[in-house]
Amino acid sequence: MSFVETWLLAPLAHEFMQRALIVALMVGAVCAVLSCFLVLKGWSLMGDAVSHAILPGVVLAHVTGLPFALGAFGAGLGCAIGIGYLKQNSRVKEDTVMGIVFSGMFALGLVLFVKVDSDQHLMHILFGDMLGVRWPDIAETAAIAVPTAAILLAKRRDLLLHAFDPGHARAIGLPVGWLHFGLLALLALTIVVALKAVGIILVVAMLIAPGAIGFLTTRRFDRMLAVAVASALISSLAGTILSYHLDAASGPCIVVVQAALFAVALVVNLRRAARRAGGAAQPA
Amino acid sequence: MTATPAARPRDIRPSIAVEDVTVRYSNGVTAVEGASFALGPGTICALVGVNGSGKSTLFKSLMGFVRPAAGHIAIAGLEVRQALKRGLVAYVPQAEEVDWNFPVLVEDVVMMGRYGHMGLLRIPRQADRDTVGEALARVNMLPFRHRQIGELSGGQRKRVFLARALAQGGQVILLDEPFTGVDVKTEDQIVALMRELRAEGRLMLVSTHNLGSIPEFCDQVVIINRTVLAAGPTATTFTPANLQRAFGGALRHIQLGGAALHADADTRQLTVISDDERPLVLYGEEDGKALAGEDAPLDRQDARR
Numbered sequence: 001m002s003f004v005e006t007w008l009l010a011p012l013a014h015e016f017m018q019r020a021l022i023v024a025l026m027v028g029a030v031c032a033v034l035s036c037f038l039v040l041k042g043w044s045l046m047g048d049a050v051s052h053a054i055l056p057g058v059v060l061a062h063v064t065g066l067p068f069a070l071g072a073f074g075a076g077l078g079c080a081i082g083i084g085y086l087k088q089n090s091r092v093k094e095d096t097v098m099g100i101v102f103s104g105m106f107a108l109g110l111v112l113f114v115k116v117d118s119d120q121h122l123m124h125i126l127f128g129d130m131l132g133v134r135w136p137d138i139a140e141t142a143a144i145a146v147p148t149a150a151i152l153l154a155k156r157r158d159l160l161l162h163a164f165d166p167g168h169a170r171a172i173g174l175p176v177g178w179l180h181f182g183l184l185a186l187l188a189l190t191i192v193v194a195l196k197a198v199g200i201i202l203v204v205a206m207l208i209a210p211g212a213i214g215f216l217t218t219r220r221f222d223r224m225l226a227v228a229v230a231s232a233l234i235s236s237l238a239g240t241i242l243s244y245h246l247d248a249a250s251g252p253c254i255v256v257v258q259a260a261l262f263a264v265a266l267v268v269n270l271r272r273a274a275r276r277a278g279g280a281a282q283p284a
Numbered sequence: 285m286t287a288t289p290a291a292r293p294r295d296i297r298p299s300i301a302v303e304d305v306t307v308r309y310s311n312g313v314t315a316v317e318g319a320s321f322a323l324g325p326g327t328i329c330a331l332v333g334v335n336g337s338g339k340s341t342l343f344k345s346l347m348g349f350v351r352p353a354a355g356h357i358a359i360a361g362l363e364v365r366q367a368l369k370r371g372l373v374a375y376v377p378q379a380e381e382v383d384w385n386f387p388v389l390v391e392d393v394v395m396m397g398r399y400g401h402m403g404l405l406r407i408p409r410q411a412d413r414d415t416v417g418e419a420l421a422r423v424n425m426l427p428f429r430h431r432q433i434g435e436l437s438g439g440q441r442k443r444v445f446l447a448r449a450l451a452q453g454g455q456v457i458l459l460d461e462p463f464t465g466v467d468v469k470t471e472d473q474i475v476a477l478m479r480e481l482r483a484e485g486r487l488m489l490v491s492t493h494n495l496g497s498i499p500e501f502c503d504q505v506v507i508i509n510r511t512v513l514a515a516g517p518t519a520t521t522f523t524p525a526n527l528q529r530a531f532g533g534a535l536r537h538i539q540l541g542g543a544a545l546h547a548d549a550d551t552r553q554l555t556v557i558s559d560d561e562r563p564l565v566l567y568g569e570e571d572g573k574a575l576a577g578e579d580a581p582l583d584r585q586d587a588r589r
Contacts, residue, residue, distance in 0.1 A: 040386065171368060219432040
């Protein structure tokens, strides 16, 4: 038996591994596209904030019998909009506002959570269970992830301009309000779907690391997108397979691979910068 | 305005009409009150005032960022929103407003000027690429088109954003502190380009602390401090008295009287007014008024060279 067969193919012989891999690749790809915009906009921690803030929405949806996704989406979007509103209408800086809003909402969710009948399922929803993903979950993930990625890619130039120079975006008549809240809504939507499938730690990491890796690797936005998606796919594949051999949770394994890729990108970037500086110091 | 390539949309006479405009922010601060001025085509107008006098508020209202609480703004005879939709207003940002680490190349930035002329997906056509190339050539930045913007010098960066305004075909161009952090050679290049654009009939509004260069290239001046203190031709508006009203004690104001300079009966004074950038130097009868009033700015410019 070759290395490829024992290491790569054997784990994928199991159907639960296939399902886990499919969901990880889908979530990884869409989060990678989003992460490029978040990193450039300085919104890296927005994913963290929104993913914590959905808890009260989940609990309230559970109590009132509404669909889980609806409550989560409402709370997530409310958090993102609330942060924007408070930032504009107070002297407090954005990161501070973000910390207060999301920790407050998360705490509210925990308080509500103990007040209602405790339900193991809720914890699963919040922290995800990749290996327990069923086909309907995959279909639901695809139904959100594919259109979200398509919209982001189609409007990437407008979103990039809005992040780069909002003044110019407005001056040429782009709908800046739609771009701003549209991006927040897509972020909240992605988090809701991804959380259920893969859990909070993976979503937060997936929304930052790929964009950061792309940012370090290239100076063009389209290449940054490509590098981000590629790094997310590679780490999803490697992490899932690694988790099988290590008998560890899949989500954290993917995140560890992702962080390792970031470290590699950083070292390459630093060496390249040093070489450029050296070249400039000795003109030919 | 589908395929209008580059320069001038037909039937547009660039103009700005600000009538009795008051801008109030949500925290209750009134940034500008009762401001009025009017500018026509083929104009370079300096916007002068201390920090916090409402210069950037005025820019923001011209770009639709803030809506006046009272009064009315028209650009080329249109509502601000309509003028923006037609791509008439171009904005050249201050250097510190831009994140120079952004993964965009020089040509990407200039292409952003074309977005208003493209379809929803902003896929550039050949005409757009040609316009970008022409705009870059005009500011002498064509050889740098594949550089990332952070790899440029201060003056080159400014020229990239000017090229974007050109590619946009903006007829009303707002420049926010274009000479900050720029060497004298680049300043001269920018001024030369602005003169060309004026000759094409465009209207430029320049906010600047560089008082000394204003008489060289600006034919109009708007002096503000919470409201418009004075507006009109440079020769009659850009006077020490008006500047004194606008800046109060915030300016360095040095006067050398005739007696201190020479022994004869010549009563003319040398006046130096500076906002700690390039100083304004005037020489003539009391406060240099006579000289500022008599010489047309362009003549003086030519005499200097």
